Amino acid sequence: MIKVDKIRKLFKKTLVLHDISFEITSGDFVAIMGPSGSGKSTLLYSISGMDSISSGSVLFEGINISEMQEDEISRFRLSKMGIVFQNPHMLRNLSIFDNIILPGLVAKKESPDNIRKRAAELMKRMDIHEIVDRDINEVSGGQLQRASICRAMINNPEILFLDEPTGALNSSATDQVLKILEDLNDEGITIMTVTHDPRVAARAKKVLYIRDGQIAASKEFVEGADRLKELDRWLNELLLGGDKFVLNE
Numbered sequence: 001m002i003k004v005d006k007i008r009k010l011f012k013k014t015l016v017l018h019d020i021s022f023e024i025t026s027g028d029f030v031a032i033m034g035p036s037g038s039g040k041s042t043l044l045y046s047i048s049g050m051d052s053i054s055s056g057s058v059l060f061e062g063i064n065i066s067e068m069q070e071d072e073i074s075r076f077r078l079s080k081m082g083i084v085f086q087n088p089h090m091l092r093n094l095s096i097f098d099n100i101i102l103p104g105l106v107a108k109k110e111s112p113d114n115i116r117k118r119a120a121e122l123m124k125r126m127d128i129h130e131i132v133d134r135d136i137n138e139v140s141g142g143q144l145q146r147a148s149i150c151r152a153m154i155n156n157p158e159i160l161f162l163d164e165p166t167g168a169l170n171s172s173a174t175d176q177v178l179k180i181l182e183d184l185n186d187e188g189i190t191i192m193t194v195t196h197d198p199r200v201a202a203r204a205k206k207v208l209y210i211r212d213g214q215i216a217a218s219k220e221f222v223e224g225a226d227r228l229k230e231l232d233r234w235l236n237e238l239l240l241g242g243d244k245f246v247l248n249e
């Protein structure tokens, strides 16, 4: 589905991503872990075309999206990708519902009626249908994050990119978001998420560990394994390699 080939990213003269290559297959659930400042978010934004790359290429179903002009990649992203940011970036003067339908109205893939219907279904499914008319400052962090996932799903994307989706959530809100991600992945949505939280990474099929802008290690879970235990062991081995790893409580 996505082929990342030797991408490099420079911020001024600092090399933040060094020749990163990997592939994401349709239906994958990939978690990106690694120390703070290692380049995880930059990698996510580079692959999704939110940020330009300095060299290399990103092919999405064979189409080189790294060469697209800004308006072309924006349209492409709107129709194929859903993005959930660390901070939800919702518009303050719109209700939660209107924030969710907005990318649908912009993309015009479906009629406004269908977009509203889909938003209502997504909100019901994510158990936030009672907050449709609320302002964004009248809901909890967990509700807002679930609303962000509804917004990212409004155009029926093929892939969801998430940056620390549970970073600001308590344990039960984290569990709700994880269940949603797992269900979406079971239904065929490809997922790529940056996370510090081993509970999130343990739901993934594959984990990439980034250190100093490079893939230092990667892991695929064996079917039926105790993933948290396996992940813990793996991360500890990497920690022995000198990485400071912060576990979320």
Ligand SMILES: Nc1ncnc2c1ncn2[C@@H]1O[C@H](COP(=O)(O)OP(=O)(O)OP(=O)(O)O)[C@@H](O)[C@H]1O
Residues within 6 Å of the ligand: 011, 012, 016, 034, 035, 036, 037, 038, 039, 040, 041, 042, 043
């Ligand atoms: N717009 C920017 N301009 C200059 N440097 C940047 C910019 N964005 C990120 N960086 C630098 O790039 C490096 C990687 O940042 P990035 O946000 O990708 O790391 P991260 O692994 O996601 O970190 P964290 O886990 O703390 O969110 C850091 O050294 C950061 O300071």
